[in-house]
Amino acid sequence: MRRIILMGVAIAWVISQAACSKKPGANPAPGPTVNPPVVQAYPGFQLALTNDASKQVELYDPMATDWNATEAKKWRWSPTTSLGFSTNEVKSFGGGTDFKVRKMKIWQDASYAVISDNGMAALIAYPSGQRVWSKVISGNLHSAELLPNGNIALAAADGNWIRVYASSQGADNNTYTEYSLGAAHAVLWDPVINGLWVTGQDLTNNAHILTALAVGGTDADPELTELKQYRVTLPTAWGHEISAYYGNTNLLWVTTNGGEYVFNKTAKTFSVSPTNNLTFVKGIGNQPGGQIVLVRPDANKNPRPAISCSLNNWSSGTVDFYTSGGQWQGSRIVNGACFYKVKIVYDNYQ
Structure with a gap:
């Protein structure tokens, strides 16, 4: 992967390698300096x-100033046989590529969470962590979403697809529908458009796109159809994250290898994120009060932090905090951690 490097004069490099993914990284780029x-x-x-x-x-609790202290970590989860998962699922789990909590009206307003990992996906009761549905799935899963009807949507970066599994129909249900999308990286349900926002690459012309899918059919036999009126070409290549912009239902956070953006749904336009348009941002979101939180690989920071992830080049031991206007406020650093994605634990879709 390549990025845009400023060296006196602007030289535009075409970002030509495959999307972020859990694969070796890119050239370094500046991080927060204040x-x-x-x-x-x-x-x-x-x-x-x-x-x-x-x-x-x-x-983690953002009110805790030392995330290495025991009391800062409020919950942790991995699949275990005592929680109802198979031995194969336990062995397949590597830490996760996405995590979302949703309050489900169809299930007595209880909270549930969906998790994707490179080789498996799960729907769990939250916070108990008990298995509701799970499956070992190949394709390098990068994102998961829990739909209002209890089905799970997944994006597979190497599988080149978006799927909706009929998880509402039982813990081992294997029925799914599939929409082909190259380097698929993100899924986010939007109750305003009644559709699923996704990022990926059009396999017919290689365009890097943000678009939306309608979920039709029945709960037991779902169908996916593109809502073509929402399709737009991304400002830079290799779409990655889509997150809700809490406080404004007309906006979305969208990141690519080449930048980070705020997308206006009605105008179908992208504006540069206030956080300096950082590259290779793997996870971004905002607290309802406006504060922006993001994770960006240590390998893409210049200088690389003294305390950083040594396990791979796509994760970080640091979580950065910014004001709503983009001023860096500070960081939380966890020794030995390799954080890939960050999510605000808010059980509303928007």
Whole structure:
């Protein structure tokens, strides 16, 4: 993967390698340079981090100023046989590529979570972690979403597809529908458009796109159809993350290898994120109060942090916090961690 490097004059490099993925990284790019005067406590919802080093999904309290302290970590999860998972599923789990909590009206307003990992996906009761549905699935899964009807949507970067599995029909149900999308990286349900936002690559012309899919059919036999009126070409190549922009239902966070953006649904336009248009951002979101939280690989920072992920080039031991206007506030650093993605633990879709 390549990025845009500023060296006196602007030289545009075409980003030509495959999308982010859990694959070796790219050339370094600057990280935050302004040091806050003190370590601050940040009010807001807990933050979910997928940790390749511990092979767990971990929830941290942003009010805690030292995330290495035991009390900062509020919840952790990995599949176990005692939670109802098979031995093969337990062995397949590497820490997760996505995690979302949703309050489900169809299930007495209880909270559930969906998790994707490179080789498996799961739907669990939250916070108990008990298995509701799970499956070992090849294709390098990068994102998961729990639909309002209890079915699970998945994006597979190497499988080149978006699928919806009929998880509402039982813990071992294997029925699914598939939509072909190259380097598929993100799925996010949007109740405003009643559709599923996705990023990927059009396999017919190689265009890097953001688009939306309608989920039709029945709960037991779903169907996927593109809502072509929402299709747009991404500003830079290799789409990655899509997250809700809490506080404005007309906006979405969208990242690519080449930048980070705020997408306006009605205008179908992208504006540069206030956080300096960083490259290779793997996870981004905002607290309802406006604070922006993101994770970006240590390998893409210049200088590389002294405490960084040594396991791979696509994760980081650091989570960065910014004001809604893009001013860097500070970081949380966990020794030995390799965080791939961050999610705001908020059980509403928007």
